[in-house]
Amino acid sequence: MRIRQHIPSFVDGVPPAAAEITDAVSLHRVPWIHAWSLDPGFHRFSQAPLSRAPVGETRSYTGGYLLMAEHDEGRVWWVVGYMDAKLAGLPDWVAPGRSSQS
Numbered sequence: 797m798r799i800r801q802h803i804p805s806f807v808d809g810v811p812p813a814a815a816e817i818t819d820a821v822s823l824h825r826v827p828w829i830h831a832w833s834l835d836p837g838f839h840r841f842s843q844a845p846l847s848r849a850p851v852g853e854t855r856s857y858t859g860g861y862l863l864m865a866e867h868d869e870g871r872v873w874w875v876v877g878y879m880d881a882k883l884a885g886l887p888d889w890v891a892p893g894r895s896s897q898s
Contacts, residue, residue, distance in 0.1 A: 797816070797817055797818070797879060797880045797881050797883065798814060798815070798816055798817075798879070798880050799814065799815055799816075799817055799823070799826070799829075799863060799877045799878065799879045799880075800812050800813075800814045800877055800878045801813040801814065801828055801876070801877050802862075802875045802876055802877050802878065812877075813828050815829075817879075817883070819883070819884060819885055820841075820883060820884075820885040820886050823841065823863075823883065823886070824841075829841075829863070829876060829877070832865040832874070832876055833865075835867060837867040837868050837872070838865065838866075838867055839866040839867055839868065839869050839870055840866050840870075840887065841863060841864065841865055841866070841876070841886060842863075842864045842866055842870075842873075842886060842887045842888060842889035842890075843861045843862065843863055843864065843879065843882060843883055843886045843887070843888060843889060844861060844862045844864060844888065844889040845860075845861055845862075845882075846860060846861065846862060846878075860878055860879050860880045860881060861878070861879045861881065861882055861883070862875050862876075862877070862878060862879070862889070863875070863876045863877040863878070863879055863883075863886075864876065864889045866889070870890070870892060871892050873889065873892075
């Protein structure tokens with residue numbers, strides 16, 4: 797499956813990187829993804845369908861899932877990239893203050 801790096805809309809002149817991944821292990825081998833896990837507050841990677849994506853995060857991509865980097869036990873999160881489909885072995889992202897049953 798293909799994953800494309802999220803570049804914030806306020807950044808100009810930086811094309812998003814892309815990679816092919818097959819599972820959660822190969823995800824961690826992608827340098828621009830692995831770099832997120834080196835932060836001391838890193839908690840985990842998770843995924844969210846674009847239909848549940850935060851407002852504004854779907855502007856340049858349709859379909860698939862967001863790859864999220866969670867920090868501080870999930871209280872802080874960042875969109876890292878866009879995946880073509882759900883990745884087996886990666887937990888679902890749950891918004892802080894919401895249960896996974898919501």
